[in-house]
Amino acid sequence: xxxxxxxxxxxxxxxxxxxxxxxxxxxxxxxxxxxxxxxxxxxxxxxxxxxxxxxxxxxxxxxxxxxxxxxxxxxxxxxxxxxxxxxxxxxxxxxxxxxxxxxxxxxxxxxxxxxxxxxxxxxxxxxxxxxxxxxxxxxxxxxxxxxxxxxx
Numbered sequence: 149x150x151x152x153x154x155x156x157x158x159x160x161x162x163x164x165x166x167x168x169x170x171x172x173x174x175x176x177x178x179x180x181x182x183x184x185x186x187x188x189x190x191x192x193x194x195x196x197x198x199x200x201x202x203x204x205x206x207x208x209x210x211x212x213x214x215x216x217x218x219x220x221x222x223x224x225x226x227x228x229x230x231x232x233x234x235x236x237x238x239x240x241x242x243x244x245x246x247x248x249x250x251x252x253x254x255x256x257x258x259x260x261x262x263x264x265x266x267x268x269x270x271x272x273x274x275x276x277x278x279x280x281x282x283x284x285x286x287x288x289x290x291x292x293x294x295x296x297x298x299x300x
């Protein structure tokens with residue numbers, strides 16, 4: 149899937165090959181298990197988080213941050229306050245692992261279909277809106293960074 153950065157395309161392609169819903173869910177749970185690799189460290193933010201970082205419409209109470217790196221790229225961090233928010237955690241892992249340290253243009257070009265390519269067409273409207281919100285926040289940070297605007 150050339151519309152996605154290489155690491156993201158790999159996950160999307162692997163999920164596309166899975167036709168069984170439960171097998172797909174198991175794989176996404178395995179992805180969510182890596183959430184600690186993209187979780188916000190306490191030196192950047194602690195609870196209660198600034199509401200500016202809250203993902204609108206996310207039932208799992210997800211938050212997103214972006215930190216500029218010395219090489220001009222961004223590092224994205226996330227938190228999901230609902231311990232049952234495995235879909236939000238999986239989305240955060242896919243975005244973080246695929247986009248951290250990459251040119252911001254990659255984040256800005258990710259199509260909204262990513263949510264359906266990862267989670268399937270049968271995803272509920274509410275869950276889809278929250279996952280789309282996570283992607284939109286990452287893309288907003290990328291656009292602001294590219295434009296030289298503050299990320300806070």
